[in-house]
Amino acid sequence: MSPPSPSEAPQLAAQAAAHAEAGEHLYALLDEAQAEAKKKKKYDSAATRQIMLDECKKRMGLTPYPEQLNLAECMLLGLDATSIAGTGWGKTLPFVLPLFSPLSRGKIMIIVSPLNSLEADQVRTRA
Numbered sequence: 001m002s003p004p005s006p007s008e009a010p011q012l013a014a015q016a017a018a019h020a021e022a023g024e025h026l027y028a029l030l031d032e033a034q035a036e037a038k039k040k041k042k043y044d045s046a047a048t049r050q051i052m053l054d055e056c057k058k059r060m061g062l063t064p065y066p067e068q069l070n071l072a073e074c075m076l077l078g079l080d081a082t083s084i085a086g087t088g089w090g091k092t093l094p095f096v097l098p099l100f101s102p103l104s105r106g107k108i109m110i111i112v113s114p115l116n117s118l119e120a121d122q123v124r125t126r127a
Contacts, residue, residue, distance in 0.1 A: 030070060033077040048101050049073065055100035064093055072097035076104070
């Protein structure tokens with residue numbers, strides 16, 4: 001991949017700044033949700049994240065990325081979250097991590113993914 005041309009640099013800088021600003025806003029929302037849960041439910045974010053991390057290592061042999069723990073915690077706290085990441089990054093793991101938390105005991109998680117339908121549609125479109 002070649003470096004951006006001088007004419008592309010301002011647009012890329014603006015996109016990077018917008019991305020950073022959006023990220024700061026999203027982390028602020030997570031911080032607010034953590035504080036609210038701590039106040040209302042005596043929720044301990046650090047302990048919950050440690051449990052999810054330890055159980056993931058023990059049961060799956062994987063160490064989750066901080067971003068995966070953030071997404072899992074968003075789900076536990078009832079926040080909407082979006083992850084845009086490449087193939088193989090581990091976008092599915094955040095769905096499983098909340099199941100390791102004591103907050104999820106006795107709960108069932110159903111994940112609905114249109115992936116197979118999307119793949120079939122792409123094959124039909126390109127054929």
